[in-house]
Amino acid sequence: MIVEAHDLKKTFTTRSRKGPQTVEAVRGVDLEIAKGEIFGVLGPNGAGKTTTIRMLATLITPDAGTAMIAGHDLLKEPAAVRSRLGYVSQAGGVEDTTTARAQVMMAAKIHAVADPKQATAEVLERFDLTEIADRPGRTLSGGQKRRVAIAIGLVHNPPLLFLDEPTTGLDPQNRANLWDRIEQLRESGTSVLLSTHYLDEADALCDRLVIVDHGRVVAEGTPAALKREVSGDVITLRVDDPERAAETLGPLARETRLDDDLLRVYVDDGEHTLPALLRALEEQGVKLSSIALDRSTLDDVFLAKTGRSLRDTGAAA
Numbered sequence: 197m198i199v200e201a202h203d204l205k206k207t208f209t210t211r212s213r214k215g216p217q218t219v220e221a222v223r224g225v226d227l228e229i230a231k232g233e234i235f236g237v238l239g240p241n242g243a244g245k246t247t248t249i250r251m252l253a254t255l256i257t258p259d260a261g262t263a264m265i266a267g268h269d270l271l272k273e274p275a276a277v278r279s280r281l282g283y284v285s286q287a288g289g290v291e292d293t294t295t296a297r298a299q300v301m302m303a304a305k306i307h308a309v310a311d312p313k314q315a316t317a318e319v320l321e322r323f324d325l326t327e328i329a330d331r332p333g334r335t336l337s338g339g340q341k342r343r344v345a346i347a348i349g350l351v352h353n354p355p356l357l358f359l360d361e362p363t364t365g366l367d368p369q370n371r372a373n374l375w376d377r378i379e380q381l382r383e384s385g386t387s388v389l390l391s392t393h394y395l396d397e398a399d400a401l402c403d404r405l406v407i408v409d410h411g412r413v414v415a416e417g418t419p420a421a422l423k424r425e426v427s428g429d430v431i432t433l434r435v436d437d438p439e440r441a442a443e444t445l446g447p448l449a450r451e452t453r454l455d456d457d458l459l460r461v462y463v464d465d466g467e468h469t470l471p472a473l474l475r476a477l478e479e480q481g482v483k484l485s486s487i488a489l490d491r492s493t494l495d496d497v498f499l500a501k502t503g504r505s506l507r508d509t510g511a512a513a
């Protein structure tokens with residue numbers, strides 16, 4: 197394991213007009229990241245993803261808990277931990293006035309890289325940034341800035357990279373480009389801890405992930421295992437009498453869930469359950485206005501674990 201974190205906790209206290217207010221941002225998180233894997237932390241806004249990553253990156257001190265990172269104790273050997281990881285914040289951390297090259301070079305010097313000039317040139321080339329390397333940060337596109345931020349995080353060649361919501365705000369093309377680059381990191385042996393509120397990103401990129409909500413891990417596993425655990429397929433129906441439909445279909449399903457006027461029916465094999473399900477509804481005189489069959493998604497996992505949809509929490513999917 198390159199990261200083994202146990203029972204991490206962090207509470208923030210802020211002053212407001214009503215007096216001090218406390219927010220339990222992280223309430224006991226366990227994480228185990230194997231060498232060479234892309235590990236995801238998926239959750240809605242405010243779930244505690246950034247706080248968790250910042251604790252593991254030595255940027256804030258946990259109130260409780262322990263972690264070993266690349267063989268070093270987070271609390272006792274923070275400098276050793278810091279030298280073994282790259283951290284790319286949500287905002288990106290690219291300055292407006294300095295050139296991309298100067299910013300990467302500065303990071304190389306801070307990390308006491310043996311040949312900073314050479315290491316800078318190499319990492320810029322690796323991220324297709326050589327051509328724009330001598331332009332100031334403010335002239336770069338969103339996608340280029342994100343790549344510069346990753347180059348800054350990787351210039352000292354750490355075995356572990358933390359990416360906090362790396363694709364938020366990027367257009368689909370730049371997002372796809374960054375996904376490819378993150379996958380290349382895995383191929384080169386770098387372990388990646390990635391936070392995201394995008395379901396498709398977690399599903400496409402992560403070897404394993406945790407789903408966090410309100411500062412706690414609510415599910416953990418490979419995307420496929422998590423989806424299997426919830427159920428194979430989901431049949432989503434809009435009907436005139438959802439309660440009666442749910443009662444009728446209960447015996448045919450692993451589980452039924454009513455979400456406003458949408459009825460979700462979780463079954464092992466949707467294709468073969470569908471005819472029986474339609475017959476049952478017809479026999480009961482329930483009128484159907486729409487029906488859809490989907491393979492289950494990580495949102496179904498989130499819904500099953502928390503009782504709400506990740507799409508409804510304000511996080512785009």
Ligand SMILES: Nc1ncnc2c1ncn2[C@@H]1O[C@H](COP(=O)(O)OP(=O)(O)OP(=O)(O)O)[C@@H](O)[C@H]1O
Pocket residue numbers: 208209210219220221239240241242243244245246247248286393
């Ligand atoms: N420095 C701080 N002071 C006070 N409260 C904080 C601080 N940092 C985070 N919080 C609160 O802790 C909770 C968790 O925040 P965090 O940024 O870790 O969530 P997140 O999952 O990364 O969310 P997002 O997807 O919006 O970045 C939120 O309620 C947030 O307002």
